[in-house]
Amino acid sequence: MKKVMKYVLADILRNRIVLLYTALLLVVSCSVFGLEDNADKGMLSLLNLTLIIVPMMCIIFTTIYQYNSAEFIELLVSQPLRRRHIWLSLFAGLAAALSIAFLVGVGLPVILFQPSLTGLTMVLCGVALSVIFVAIALLASARTRDKARGIGKAILLWLFWSLLWDALVLFFLFQLSDYPLEKPMVLVSFLNPIDLARILILLRMDVSALMGYSGAVFREFFGTGTGILVSALALMAWVAVPLWLSTRAFRKKDL
């Protein structure tokens, strides 16, 4: 399994897109910290990069990579290798490559300009989001044969979690504004990995004071050790469940 992963990783690193992505993240992060005299403001800009651009890049790159390497996967499957190992190696290779890109592109500048707990939380959340969206993209591509439909599904999934979900939640909050929904909201936030990451990072920032009563409830839950542990487990589940489903789909897939 290690061998296959080595070749997947080598193949991705030879692909210039990941290098470009790393360079882009690095340029944006450095310029954000360079432009703002206040590093906290820089962090806020980086937050949007981490929550919007990183998931998009990971889900689209992974899906396209999967379809473009269909023949390579076929070649691997015709060799004496376990299908499960091939699939997990693909996941590991993609997740490692995109996480490294994020660590170099955002992690390094953050450690240089903002070496704090907030910075660390953001880097960890960014890595988690990268891995989660690789897993979701693998599920989309394992379930869909057609390339155009697969990429379409990937983009829709990203749109759903980055934009639509928040709109839906806001809509229901306004509809049900007569009820005390602060505590159920904590549960709802577990259903969207981007939201979960956003809450975890925002609570480490001063701006969380602006979040009102919900902010206080969130702080009460996510601020504690148990809350952080539960959130970390939830983020891991966001990797494990799609990965498990996609492995099952791939084992039965006709190539």
Added chain:
Amino acid sequence: MNPANSHKPEPTRLQGNSISPNFYPSTMIEAKNLNKRFGKLQALRNLSFRFSKGECIALIGPNGCGKTTLIKTILGMVVPDSGHILFDGKDIQGQFAYRAQIGYMPQTGRYPEAATIAQVIKMMKDLRGKDARLDESLIHSFQLETLGNKRTGTLSGGTRQKLSAALAFLFSPDVLILDEPTAGLDPVSSEVLKQKILEEKEKGRLILITSHILSELDELVTEVVFMQEGELRFHAPMAQLQEQTGELRLSKVIARIMQQQTSQPPVAR
């Protein structure tokens, strides 16, 4: 009127499943009632056969008749809806180790585009492990070493085909599965590949070749399997077919049989 019609074959003798099990002592691949459906298309229809060591089998049939699906089923790339494939007596369902005994040359081999030929060959050796018996003769005769630094994404169809062939033969497998092996190869390389197939056949390997036309590989073939619409129409020794139809070239043999089949009720299913 037609002299060949007097040799009209007995349909039952051409049926694949009617061959007695004792006839072939060293069965390598055996299929039992394979079925596979892709949506509305029945790609494999109740397919059964036995392939043995030392045979060179031509798997022929019109486009879309299920040849490639059958090959992929043997390789475990396609999972049949029902039926079994036994490889060396063992069911291949959910297995993977048996593929170490197979060399597969796909119809269109594509490799990681950014990797060079040398890197791909090295990778395949690495993936197969150290205990494989290496046979690098095709790499030498196709002069692939001189192209070692070329990226596989920039290769011409023929060179790609040479690489696929070299990789299929690299591990001296007991079974060789070649999907359209000579398509896109120049006459010289085609001849090199033919000699290599012949050499391997002499060593008692099982060789499975698919093609639409096999004129170039006629001399190698010992058995013919003809498929149509996912069904196995006949499976017979080449010599027997030549005798029955009075033709020597495989393409003519097939044409003759297809003519006979249209002029008589189809073989009982």
